[in-house]
Amino acid sequence: MTDLTSRPDAPTSAPARQVPDKVTVDGLEGRWDGAWTAAGAYSFDRSKERAQVYSIDTPPPTVSGSLHVGHVFSYTHTDVVARYRRMRGYEVFYPMGWDDNGLPTERRVQNYYGVRCDPSLPYDPDFTPPHQGTDGKAVKAGDQVPVSRRNFIELCERLSAEDEQQFEHLWRRLGLSVDWSMTYQTIGSTARAVSQRAFLRNLERGEAYQAEAPGLWDVTFQTAVAQAELEARDYPGAFHKVAFHRPDGEQVVIETTRPELLPACVALIAHPDDERYQHLFGTTVTSPLFGVELPVLAHPAAEPDKGAGIAMCCTFGDLTDVQWWRELRLPTRSVVGRDGRVLRDTPEWIASEDGRALYGEIAGKTTFSAREALVAALRESGDLLGEPVATQRKANFYEKGDKPLEIVTSRQWYIRNGGRDEDLRTALLGRGQELGFHPDFMRVRYDNWVGGLNGDWLVSRQRFFGVPFPVWYPLDEAGEPRYDAPITPDEAALPIDPTSDVPAGYTADQRGVPGGFVADPDVMDTWATSSLTPQIVCGWLDDPDLFARTFPMDLRPQGQDIIRTWLFSTVVRAHLENGSLPWTDAAISGWILDPDRKKMSKSKGNVVTPLGLLEEHGSDAVRYWAASARLGTDAAFEVGQMKIGRRLAIKVLNASKFVLSFGDPAEPVLTDPALVTETLDRAMLAGLAEVVATATAALESYDHTRALETTETFFWTFCDDYLELVKDRAYGAGAAAGDVPAATASARAALGIALDTLLRLFAPVLPFATEEVWSWWREGSVHRAPWPTAEPLRTAAGDADPGVVAGAGAALAALRKVKSEAKVSMRTPIEHAVLAVPPALRPAVEVALDDVRSAGRATGTLDLAEADGDAVVARDARLGEAVARS
RNA sequence: GGGCGAUUGGCUCAGUGGUAGAGCGCCUCGUUCACACCGAGGAGGUCACUGGUUCGAACCCAGUAUCGCCCACCA
Numbered sequence: 001m002t003d004l005t006s007r008p009d010a011p012t013s014a015p016a017r018q019v020p021d022k023v024t025v026d027g028l029e030g031r032w033d034g035a036w037t038a039a040g041a042y043s044f045d046r047s048k049e050r051a052q053v054y055s056i057d058t059p060p061p062t063v064s065g066s067l068h069v070g071h072v073f074s075y076t077h078t079d080v081v082a083r084y085r086r087m088r089g090y091e092v093f094y095p096m097g098w099d100d101n102g103l104p105t106e107r108r109v110q111n112y113y114g115v116r117c118d119p120s121l122p123y124d125p126d127f128t129p130p131h132q133g134t135d136g137k138a139v140k141a142g143d144q145v146p147v148s149r150r151n152f153i154e155l156c157e158r159l160s161a162e163d164e165q166q167f168e169h170l171w172r173r174l175g176l177s178v179d180w181s182m183t184y185q186t187i188g189s190t191a192r193a194v195s196q197r198a199f200l201r202n203l204e205r206g207e208a209y210q211a212e213a214p215g216l217w218d219v220t221f222q223t224a225v226a227q228a229e230l231e232a233r234d235y236p237g238a239f240h241k242v243a244f245h246r247p248d249g250e251q252v253v254i255e256t257t258r259p260e261l262l263p264a265c266v267a268l269i270a271h272p273d274d275e276r277y278q279h280l281f282g283t284t285v286t287s288p289l290f291g292v293e294l295p296v297l298a299h300p301a302a303e304p305d306k307g308a309g310i311a312m313c314c315t316f317g318d319l320t321d322v323q324w325w326r327e328l329r330l331p332t333r334s335v336v337g338r339d340g341r342v343l344r345d346t347p348e349w350i351a352s353e354d355g356r357a358l359y360g361e362i363a364g365k366t367t368f369s370a371r372e373a374l375v376a377a378l379r380e381s382g383d384l385l386g387e388p389v390a391t392q393r394k395a396n397f398y399e400k401g402d403k404p405l406e407i408v409t410s411r412q413w414y415i416r417n418g419g420r421d422e423d424l425r426t427a428l429l430g431r432g433q434e435l436g437f438h439p440d441f442m443r444v445r446y447d448n449w450v451g452g453l454n455g456d457w458l459v460s461r462q463r464f465f466g467v468p469f470p471v472w473y474p475l476d477e478a479g480e481p482r483y484d485a486p487i488t489p490d491e492a493a494l495p496i497d498p499t500s501d502v503p504a505g506y507t508a509d510q511r512g513v514p515g516g517f518v519a520d521p522d523v524m525d526t527w528a529t530s531s532l533t534p535q536i537v538c539g540w541l542d543d544p545d546l547f548a549r550t551f552p553m554d555l556r557p558q559g560q561d562i563i564r565t566w567l568f569s570t571v572v573r574a575h576l577e578n579g580s581l582p583w584t585d586a587a588i589s590g591w592i593l594d595p596d597r598k599k600m601s602k603s604k605g606n607v608v609t610p611l612g613l614l615e616e617h618g619s620d621a622v623r624y625w626a627a628s629a630r631l632g633t634d635a636a637f638e639v640g641q642m643k644i645g646r647r648l649a650i651k652v653l654n655a656s657k658f659v660l661s662f663g664d665p666a667e668p669v670l671t672d673p674a675l676v677t678e679t680l681d682r683a684m685l686a687g688l689a690e691v692v693a694t695a696t697a698a699l700e701s702y703d704h705t706r707a708l709e710t711t712e713t714f715f716w717t718f719c720d721d722y723l724e725l726v727k728d729r730a731y732g733a734g735a736a737a738g739d740v741p742a743a744t745a746s747a748r749a750a751l752g753i754a755l756d757t758l759l760r761l762f763a764p765v766l767p768f769a770t771e772e773v774w775s776w777w778r779e780g781s782v783h784r785a786p787w788p789t790a791e792p793l794r795t796a797a798g799d800a801d802p803g804v805v806a807g808a809g810a811a812l813a814a815l816r817k818v819k820s821e822a823k824v825s826m827r828t829p830i831e832h833a834v835l836a837v838p839p840a841l842r843p844a845v846e847v848a849l850d851d852v853r854s855a856g857r858a859t860g861t862l863d864l865a866e867a868d869g870d871a872v873v874a875r876d877a878r879l880g881e882a883v884a885r886s
Numbered sequence: 887g888g889g890c891g892a893u894u895g896g897c898u899c900a901g902u903g904g905u906a907g908a909g910c911g912c913c914u915c916g917u918u919c920a921c922a923c924c925g926a927g928g929a930g931g932u933c934a935c936u937g938g939u940u941c942g943a944a945c946c947c948a949g950u951a952u953c954g955c956c957c958a959c960c961a
Contacts, residue, residue, distance in 0.1 A: 307961040654924095655920065716909095817927060
């Protein structure tokens with residue numbers, strides 16, 4: 001992990017302050033990224049107190065994957081917030097992490113370097129991987145060289161470093177205002193130490209515990225799976241009617257989709273009120289084929305209308321079985337192993353010779369083959385009634401797996417999350433209430449998830465790569481681990497790897513011998529590390545000073561799909577460890593949908609590379625597209641929207657160039673509010689004041705879309721109407737050379753003040769174009785300039801009515817329309833016209849009449865009359881008549 | 887089965903009680919003294935459907951349909 005210290009502040013560099021002849025948005029990204037880095041524009045100043053800091057818990061992208069359009073989309077949302085807050089005067093704590101922990105990285109490192117992790121091996125400091133860069137061509141599992149966990153982690157960090165450079169390049173090009181001196185890796189030593197320390201403290205307080213219990217198990221990855229990683233999928237199956245037998249020969253027929261679990265059956269169960277089975281409760285039946293005597297029991301979880309209404313309870317076919325097994329205190333008769341195959345040893349509870357022979361035939365088979373074999377046997381014995389009926393059932397899958405999960409008994413670590421503890425659940429629901437969700441309705445997902453938890457958080461995984469549990473167990477005289485007496489390391493020694501490090505008081509040669517010790521073999525779930533990102537970035541481990549300035553954080557940006565995982569687990573950890581929320585607000589981004597309204601996916605072949613997008617349209621344009629979509633709302637991938645953004649950025653450059661042509665930016669001609677005397681100019685500033693107020697309020701409530709929309713709408717009116725209206729006046733047309741009439745000075749100052757304000761309003765969304773213009777006439781970076789406030793504008797505007805601009809604009813529009821409908825040039829002079837104006841607009845038009853005249857090229861007479869309706873009507877003797885609404 | 891969100895002109899989306907909006911696309915015209923990555927103007931919608939509340943509903947209520955997602959459902 002890179003050191004989290006920030007660079008000292010340096011003044012931003014100031015390129016030559018002059019307006020270029022030709023402007024372009026192309027190439028701004030490289031220039032300004034370089035300048036920002038050189039100037040330390042986004043360096044975090046850690047001398048600021050917590051109240052002055054805005055800290056962001058950025059999602060660390062998975063480096064072994066690739067960034068896609070969705071990342072660009074959501075990270076832009078966050079950057080808009082960061083830039084806004086920075087301009088509001090906050091010191092923004094905005095680090096970037098790289099997620100290189102977990103299965104995707106494990107796989108990639110295996111394939112890339114041709115190695116696999118074997119924690120039993122010692123660390124080899126001189127290890128050189130057999131392959132390198134075999135991208136696309138995976139090294140086959142058999143050819144992979146086993147290496148120690150430490151070597152594996154080193155390779156992971158090495159490979160990640162290459163990916164990180166590419167990612168950083170993209171993020172810089174996109175204009176993320178991250179402090180690039182502050183990055184972390186989720187498998188880095190800080191992250192490992194934080195994960196281990198947090199775990200040890202959970203353990204100390206009794207929040208972490210281990211238990212031997214039946215749990216969901218993926219037979220492909222051979223690891224336990226947590227509730228949050230489940231995915232219910234359709235899975236083809238078949239109902240089999242199977243007859244059990246009473247001593248008197250009567251058949252009891254059940255239906256099952258898993259006949260291969262027949263040898264694991266421990267009871268038949270029906271609902272206590274089910275009339276059909278009353279006479280069976282308390283009696284026994286024997287299972288077909290295996291002849292095992294089984295009780296018939298009553299339990300309310302049995303549903304009379306499912307299948308035959310009476311179920312065979314096996315250890316374990318599903319979670320209901322687990323419930324029955326637990327509540328009815330049934331024996332454990334597992335037959336499916338961790339590899340998904342039927343256990344080799346014939347179980348002792350199968351007594352009959354035929355049964356034992358049959359079991360021998362299915363031993364070692366996959367559940368699929370075992371099912372076929374048993375169905376054949378049932379058919380032969382006559383215990384299969386009718387033929388199996390195909391059905392589409394829902395089965396639980398590990399989200400990364402492709403085989404249904406089995407339930408096996410294993411020893412696992414858990415962290416309490418309210419799933420078994422009402423008080424904790426209530427407290428965590430309370431945290432959800434405290435947290436500001438944006439949009440607010442996303443809170444429901446949190447509530448649903450927390451309310452529906454049915455067990456504690458399973459944090460151990462039977463993988464080799466990951467953050468190891470910092471725990472050893474003493475071995476007794478017989479060499480059996482004493483799980484009830486775990487040995488833990490000193491916090492100062494973290495991170496440790498118990499498979500290579502030796503606990504205090506032991507020597508290395510005592511590993512694995514009776515009376516010695518043994519390492520906990522498991523690693524933590526990746527969420528067990530990811531849930532600590534606030535603690536990792538804020539220096540919880542070893543930088544209490546930084547921690548005090550940044551924690552609890554302000555914002556967690558993330559996707560809606562991981563509210564139940566990342567968001568919730570982070571809340572759990574902070575609640576347990578810090579007694580607070582990890583952040584005050586969560587910004588939830590929506591999905592990017594392709595034109596078919598489907599979630600963008602690689603398989604659709606419509607994946608667009610983000611860098612290509614940025615190169616084609618320009619970063620400001622792509623950011624504009626992203627910023628146009630509200631938080632929590634799915635957005636279409638819309639190239640058209642990017643083109644609009646590009647047009648806006650270009651317009652900003654051109655309009656700025658124009659405004660800045662009216663005076664030396666160093667002089668107060670473009671900045672002094674006292675010069676703004678004309679009513680139209682003051683009205684424009686009054687309107688701008690409203691825009692500032694609206695945009696600010698919107699951004700305060702994480703509604704960047706409204707802020708952008710409000711600003712943009714004003715800007716286009718500013719360009720199309722106001723700028724055109726005051727153009728001639730600003731030029732000083734008609735005045736003697738060297739003489740600047742007050743009306744001219746008024747227009748120029750108003751234009752300059754508006755430009756200054758608009759640039760700052762646009763800066764969070766269009767960081768490159770606005771910075772470019774800022775450099776033409778201002779010191780420093782626009783991104784460190786203060787966010788505009790409405791008050792000075794209101795003061796400059798005085799009592800001017802912002803509606804004046806609209807009124808004058810309507811008058812101008814009417815004159816334009818006359819020309820447009822007459823199909824003549826806009827420069828065609830209007831020689832003799834009448835403007836019929838509604839009474840409400842009359843004062844506005846009167847006050848701006850000279851500007852309307854010059855903008856409309858009304859060189860002759862232009863008389864005012866009263867209009868009947870609420871629209872302005874222009875009548876020209878030569879060109880005709882046109883109606884324009886304001 | 888429960889929940890959340892969505893449904894507005896060809897497209898992407900604003901619009902939470904008072905006579906339907908924007909941009910894009912389209913059509914017409916114009917222009918190069920900030921901007922052709924330009925400007926002006928225009929056409930285009932019974933606001934998914936059915937009821938209800940209200941003087942008045944895109945908006946509130948009830949229900950229906952379609953789409954997306956989350957949760958539950960594995961005998």
